[in-house]
Amino acid sequence: MDILNALVAFLNFVFIPGLAYGSQLALGALGVTLIYGILRFSNFAHGDTMAFGTMVTILVTWWFQSMGIGFGPLPTALLALPFGIAATAALLLLTDRAVYRFYRKQKAAPTILVIVSLGVMFVMNGIVRLIIGVEDQNFADGARFLITAGDFKTMTGLTEGLAIKTTQAVTVVTAGLTVAFLFWFLQKTRTGKSMRAFSDNEDLALLSGINPDRVVQVTWILAAAMATIAGVLYGLDKSFKPFTYFQLLLPIFAAAIVGGLGSPLGAIAGGFVIAFSEVMVTYAWKKVATYLLPDSMAPDGLLQLMSTDYKFAVSFSILILVLIFMPTGLFKGKSV
């Protein structure tokens, strides 16, 4: 029995990757939930919005790198992030002007808007692939590790190492700051409150003189920021590939629905529920079990419930269970 080593292995292979992935999903789900709460439709283009924002950030990062601008031990992409956000916000506002506004004026049903967003998704998808290609892009630079497994071993004398990648630390800190800002904005500022009022009761918000166009614009800008930050953090942590971002749509929607569509707190909780479930179901627990169990009971197999190829099945299953048993999600959002 070796509880300490088991704990370190758990932290290293499950908790820290889950925490980073959960933060990325939470940011993505926040964007989805914000749009659902205010514009009242499920935005299928959100994954590709993330891809677009990340692409712009990567291009600016490369430009910075070519000029020799860096951010010390931190990834240069963080410096390029504001440019990515600005470009994505411009794209979303333009899309709203050209596409969504037309349907909003017609008071189109949410299902129609969902299909419209599907069309927007394909267009964005095409734009991204035309500009940056379909290949994997690695754009992380700066120091690779905050703590390497080797350092940790010499520091603690344990056989199991704990590695914390810079990108993981950056992910958690950036996500924390972003969420704190979003909540401050929604809770304390006049514009944020008017967005909540609009989401709560649109007719009464109009009666109170709240300008719907402004609410919609601010929503798109916030969604652009959330999507770009989520996308860049995911890309730094793993790598950037347009198709992967399209696939991210599923766990992100699962997170938003599990938490309760329209509820920002729910989106965060949902992000972590989905991330940890995915990581825990697809992790081979053999190592942790070997440390915990007496030698005679050491497992023969990998103790992996599912191969990582099936990780989307996990979000799918959770999504279905929640829709059957708890349609409004953990935080009482709107039912779908």
Added chain:
Amino acid sequence: MAEPFLIGDGMTGGYGAADILHNCTIAVEKGQIAVIVGPNGAGKSTAMKAVFGMLKLRGGRVVLDGEDITTLTPQARVHKGMGFVPQTHNIFTSMTVEENLEMGAFIREDGFADTMAQVYDLFPILKEKRHQAAGELSGGQRQQVAVGRALMTRPKVLMLDEPTAGVSPIVMDELFDRIIEIARTGISILMVEQNARQALEIADKGYVLVQGANRFTDTGKALMADPEVRRSFLGG
């Protein structure tokens, strides 16, 4: 006689092709209470909505303080000094009482702390519960939030669509007392009421609508005394 402060004059119109209102006239004087009563489906709420610009009029006009506002949107009428409390969905349930009032004051550029203090004076219970989500309050308290929200713009006319729907008789009396208090500050009140008897008692002017048209129009007292009105609409 000078034209009333707010008048919906000879209003004809409806939501779709068929008219609901037929040459219907509703008016209220400054600082007075006008009440619209009538059987179910008489177009009481519709008349109210027409005055507030929530449906298109085919005939007639709406005049506020001498200004023709017939073509203005409801939002624009709020800017002109009209406050409207819908019958249902009249508060932001997920927001606190104080945030509800803040949202009511959204169009105001100046400080509104004094108005909020006045609303809290009028409804002391709201001050006590100001940090609570409005959706957690009782029916009567929610109505107070709804009226308070509308008062935050410092309207000249306050329009109430069945403010006592679904509250107990004691709370209803209490609400009527508050409404009288509001009128005494110089705000005109135009309201639709299901509880015709109690409403006419506090009304300066009463309108009995039947099938979208004016049937009786008189002071509240006179309508209460009219045997025909009593027999047909007030249950004897």
